[in-house]
Amino acid sequence: MNKTLLISMSNVISPEKDEEFNTWFNEVHGPEAIALPGFRSFTRYRVASQVVPPAEKPTYQYFAIYEVDDAERCAKALLDAAPNLSMIDALDMPTAMGLMCEEIYTTRKDRREENKVVARRLIETLGALDTQGFLDCLADDVVFETPGQFALAGSKTKTDLAKEFPAMRDVIPGGLKFTIDTITAEDDRVHVELSGESKTVDGRDYNNKYHYAMIIRDGKVVRFRDYLDSDLAMKVLGQSFEEHGATYFGRDDEKNAQANAPA
Known part of the structure; x- marks a missing residue:
């Protein structure tokens, strides 16, 4: 089975809410998500810079990558659970985006x-x-x-x-x-x-x-x-x-x- 990932992109509504947002995501939202059927783990990243297209301010501040078992089943589980998941006003909800991705090709540098x-x-x-x-x-x-x-x-x-x-x-x-x-x-x-x-x-x-x-x-x-x-x-x-x-x-x-x- 090919690897399947849910990629979540998000922004904080204002700089003073950054710490509150990260605490919530790491300690509440992320654990809630991987408790859902088919979700296995999550890893978060802060965007260091936007390379393509070049931009002084990246479109997104944060990425979270969830490893999941099956795209369709896990997407349904997330949507069904959405009304009951904890939310926070520090999250800029209108810009938030989630993409369910299925692996199609992998190559590695020959070392x-x-x-x-x-x-x-x-x-x-x-x-x-x-x-x-x-x-x-x-x-x-x-x-x-x-x-x-x-x-x-x-x-x-x-x-x-x-x-x-x-x-x-x-x-x-x-x-x-x-x-x-x-x-x-x-x-x-x-x-x-x-x-x-x-x-x-x-x-x-x-x-x-x-x-x-x-x-x-x-x-x-x-x-x-x-x-x-x-x-x-x-x-x-x-x-x-x-x-x-x-x-x-x-x-x-x-x-x-x-x-x-x-x-």
Whole structure:
């Protein structure tokens, strides 16, 4: 079924009534409308400027967009309920307009190549252990996950990751040399298969294989899953972390103990 929207356009009768109007719409009128059969949600917008046709004063001050299930059924429900809906004199009723709209076509900007660039930049900064560069690739609410039942596994926040880099530089002072084998993108998802070469501070080779699964939105990674050879990671990195007194990837000793506890 195509998306159906009710678009409501409205004006306030005078500037001094603006606050009263918005309070009424947000707290009374909108909730009354979405309580009707077939109405699911509403979002309001203040008009910032009128672009076409250009006008110093926009024809309408406010828009409300309601998501509805069915145009005909919801239009009838609204008209039937209209006599009982709360009204307010702050609304300029003669200029108010409502349009029931049915979706006929949707297209979206293809961001796959842009997302690949973000993924490559993240891998480059991770390999260089460039803390700020790496964090700049991440959304503030990013979820960074290493699946598995081993000490280096778990879910981390952006704050956790910021704490991880000093410990990583202590253990792998030369960073990691990544080689991307394949990189594919579809919608907001990017998958990267890659290999990494590095040497720990005590001379151990750490050469692992990885699969990074990312979700990227608005140029930032919002979710990252790191699949790797966990046995190799624990054999080489785990031992180096312990010998040099570093915490596991930004975790404190209590979390380390929990991560190492038998399942």
